[in-house]
Amino acid sequence: MTKMGELWTQMGSVMASMMFAYAMFKQFFPDDLGNILEKYTQKLVGYVYPYIQISFDEYTVEFLRRSEVYSSIQSYLSTKSSTKAKRLKAHDVKGSKALVLGMDDNEEVTDEFQGIKLWWVSMKSASKKSSFSFYPEYEERKQYKLTFHRRHRDIVMGSYLDHVRQEGKAIAVSNRQRKLYINNTGKGAKWSHVVFEHPATFETLAMDPKDKQSIIDDLMKFSKGKDYYKKIGKAWKRGYLLYGPPGTGKSTMISAMSNLMNYDVYDLELTAVKDNTELRKLLIDITGKAIIVIEDIDCSLDLTGQRKKKKKQEEEKDGDEKDPIPKKPEEEETTTSKVTLSGLLNFIDGIWSACGGERLIVFTTNYVDKLDPALIRRGRMDKHIQLSYCCFEAFKVLARNYLDVESHELFGTIERLLGETDMTPADVAENLMLKSDTEDADSCLKSLIEALEAAKVEARVKAEEEARKKAEEEAKLKAEKEEKEKEKSGNSKDK
Ligand SMILES: Nc1ncnc2c1ncn2[C@@H]1O[C@H](COP(=O)(O)OP(=O)(O)OP(=O)(O)O)[C@@H](O)[C@H]1O
Numbered sequence: 001m002t003k004m005g006e007l008w009t010q011m012g013s014v015m016a017s018m019m020f021a022y023a024m025f026k027q028f029f030p031d032d033l034g035n036i037l038e039k040y041t042q043k044l045v046g047y048v049y050p051y052i053q054i055s056f057d058e059y060t061v062e063f064l065r066r067s068e069v070y071s072s073i074q075s076y077l078s079t080k081s082s083t084k085a086k087r088l089k090a091h092d093v094k095g096s097k098a099l100v101l102g103m104d105d106n107e108e109v110t111d112e113f114q115g116i117k118l119w120w121v122s123m124k125s126a127s128k129k130s131s132f133s134f135y136p137e138y139e140e141r142k143q144y145k146l147t148f149h150r151r152h153r154d155i156v157m158g159s160y161l162d163h164v165r166q167e168g169k170a171i172a173v174s175n176r177q178r179k180l181y182i183n184n185t186g187k188g189a190k191w192s193h194v195v196f197e198h199p200a201t202f203e204t205l206a207m208d209p210k211d212k213q214s215i216i217d218d219l220m221k222f223s224k225g226k227d228y229y230k231k232i233g234k235a236w237k238r239g240y241l242l243y244g245p246p247g248t249g250k251s252t253m254i255s256a257m258s259n260l261m262n263y264d265v266y267d268l269e270l271t272a273v274k275d276n277t278e279l280r281k282l283l284i285d286i287t288g289k290a291i292i293v294i295e296d297i298d299c300s301l302d303l304t305g306q307r308k309k310k311k312k313q314e315e316e317k318d319g320d321e322k323d324p325i326p327k328k329p330e331e332e333e334t335t336t337s338k339v340t341l342s343g344l345l346n347f348i349d350g351i352w353s354a355c356g357g358e359r360l361i362v363f364t365t366n367y368v369d370k371l372d373p374a375l376i377r378r379g380r381m382d383k384h385i386q387l388s389y390c391c392f393e394a395f396k397v398l399a400r401n402y403l404d405v406e407s408h409e410l411f412g413t414i415e416r417l418l419g420e421t422d423m424t425p426a427d428v429a430e431n432l433m434l435k436s437d438t439e440d441a442d443s444c445l446k447s448l449i450e451a452l453e454a455a456k457v458e459a460r461v462k463a464e465e466e467a468r469k470k471a472e473e474e475a476k477l478k479a480e481k482e483e484k485e486k487e488k489s490g491n492s493k494d495k
């Protein structure tokens, strides 16, 4: 920096401090006198003072809404001030994981960006509460003031302010508590939420490491893809179809996705949505950075409806046997959803679905073949992920998680047995859990081997039983056919 530049920078610092001292000083004058004083002082300062000042009010001109920019600056400065400012203020911000440390009122923090120096001051001024006040609800006005040299105007306007907003938002997102939203609360088209605290991660998820990595890469590419989606003219969302037998980790993977991406989860219970209009209302309320989940999509709607119908029939049967009081017709009415396939397709990629951006839509099912092809075609459900029975690679992840074991003499036997029989990761995991103080890795692995052998025998018995039934049925059919042919030939002889 030139000598002149250094001089200006020092002067800027002095002037910023003077301005700050002046702002403090002004508070002691009556409002009118203070305003006149300010007008002339600013004129005078304008001649010799090459610095520009921008203020950011806490509340927007619509009065009641907290300014997003102010919040972003607050988050941005929280990281700067916690290392640089001497007086800090702790905020218990709603929805934030930890205390947010910010600058105390009237504290100054210096920032640097692309080699230029900038000064931030947090100000608080008391305004009289009058009926004509612009801030009827707030007696105190808070604002941040940014001061910088006028020759840096382009950098500040062109990129610094954007940088502050983006960084501030990112800090706020990483600090925020994630939420799990549900809609089946009987309150109509409304979401209710609890704090999302599922511990599953991709690290603890048992599956083939190559498949796992490709899913992680896909998700990370999506989360950084804002500009790419804009370029190709596509809404910033992606659909995942997770399918496989029960207990293979579909729901666990959704939690891992949320933990990886830092997204909220919206668990949509379609059967609790009255109709397509209600579905659209729910959609509009979903913010960005969200995973919209529809579990067991095959049972949620009458698109395929088999399991639902079966369930209903079972319920009716049970009801006949156990419950002497028949269900009221109104009760049934309220639980019946009129959401149609086209309503759901619209939800996934209609015009409204683009609002908010940065969303994943995840369907899970045990029966992928039963789904309507329109629902799961590429472009709607972009990635189809099959979660299957536990392979040896997946077992190794579980052994590491549950027993802290990387290798063991019994691994060979387990590898062979896993190749010969189907067992879900849920069942394998159950066997690897230490159930008492006397249990250790050896006993867990032995009990897993026993369970695998038992499963193998069971599968063989089942297969033999099925083969026997099939043979019996075939023999029966053959006998019937022969009988008919005999009858036929007997009849023709009679004639
Ligand atoms: N791949 C896996 N990795 C780690 N744990 C798993 C995995 N699959 C299942 N589990 C364990 O089994 C339990 C059940 O798994 P999960 O609920 O994810 O199965 P699912 O595929 O969603 O089953 P469903 O089709 O019945 O909903 C989980 O709590 C988890 O502990």
Ligand SMILES: [Mg+2]
Pocket (backbone or CB within 6 Å): 250, 251, 252, 295, 364
């Ligand atoms: Mg599940």
